[in-house]
Amino acid sequence: MANVPENLHYSKDHEWIRVEGDTGTIGITDHAQNSLGDVVYVELPKVGESFAAHEAFGSVESVKAVSELFVPVSGEVLEVNESLQDEPEKVNADPYGGAWMIRLRVGAKGELDSLLSAAEYEDYLSTETE
């Protein structure tokens, strides 16, 4: 079973966001990395770019496939995890830790309410894979 930590918000696009103050840290879920297979390439935006909720902010590629990345909530990019350029395999090894992708200044905290809790995301996964 996929690992789904308690303290995060989840999107149906299989991204997670951890909110501390006004800052949201975003990555892809364990389920997402597992479905993709070996991640060999990650493309991320530049600091200062802004995105609307659910807009594509980059892509992650395995040997076989390309997957777009979507921000769960709107905001401006404060920081990008540059280490993924040289170590994309971290996305498979540590999707909730070392393989965070971007930090956003969260535009509207109310948008978090439309995301899934850990329990809701687990339910969503079980319906999606059946």
Next chain:
Amino acid sequence: MTASPSHLKQTPLNAAHRRMGGRMVDFGGWDMPVQYPLGTVEEHLRTRTRTGLFDVSHMGEIDVRGADAIPFINRLCSNDVTKLVDGQAHYSALTTPAGTVVDDLLVYRFGPEHLMLVVNASTTEKDWDWINEHLTGEAVELKNVSADYCQIALQGPDALGILQQLTATPLAEIKYYHFRNGEVDGVPSIISRTGYTGEDGFEVYAAADQAERLWNRILDAGQYDTPEGVVPCGLAARNTLRLESAMALYGHEIDETTTLFEANLGWICKLNKGDFTGREALARQKAEGVKRRLVGFEVTERGIARDEQDVLIDGARVGRVTSGSPAPYLKKNIGLAYVPAEYAHEGQQFEIDVRGRLVGARVVATPFYKRERGATKP
């Protein structure tokens, strides 16, 4: 474990794939493993350094018997079947009158009146119809035996040593692109020294109902589940292995819109062997030169080229990528592309439209990967 979608065809190893954690996908109407739990990169690397095991039972087999078997197939295919001896196989193509490709295939010669054609899974029905439609009273008996056979490929430096544990047939005596009738673990088999990975190895054809037994015995003999043992490989690794070796994949590099010379397959196009379908068009193209040609390229900037992306030179869209992927062993991003003939030379730079971003690439020699001869272990 989810059940196989009922509209998909299955190989006799379907249950084995599911039991071993294969991730199943719809591959041209077949329910096939795209990868196993170790993942595509490890499957690819292990095939290069040790050995990989592949289920290729979805491939089609057509039996051709009769006094006219050789002249008939020679009339439909571009390579020269009369050059084959008993126990030998070659790569060839079923060609259209325009010199384009109905399918690429292997032709096996069992005897002067007995051939077997091994064709692509997704084109088996089309090939079967094509071949039957082109019969004009020759003394030939055709039989589609695809469902009777399983086909298992064991590929990599350890392949010979592993398979030899299961057969009395002296495998080292089988030359590349030759085969023997023998037994593997007591199961009557065609043991063929062929493959689609760029490694030494064997393809074993046997009765479909023996597939699981052979699969499991080969895994045991290859010490599956040890760090240096044989690994089962999915279609994703099969694709990256063939791409590193710059082998064509039907529907990508070749189809009914591409000619053999455009695809650099002039070496299977024997214009002097006598008439065959497409010979005239191909002879004309050889004399006049091709307008476009398949080239290998390496991506020179950050980014991965993918199938169907456009190739640009000086801002103009001049070609397309037929296969693009990361190359796990070479650790580069590579691909094959059609470009106008004037650009089809090593060192030529171009750009690829990677989802709206232009990424630099350079034409390089193919194959990208070539194994060291003599690397086979006894």
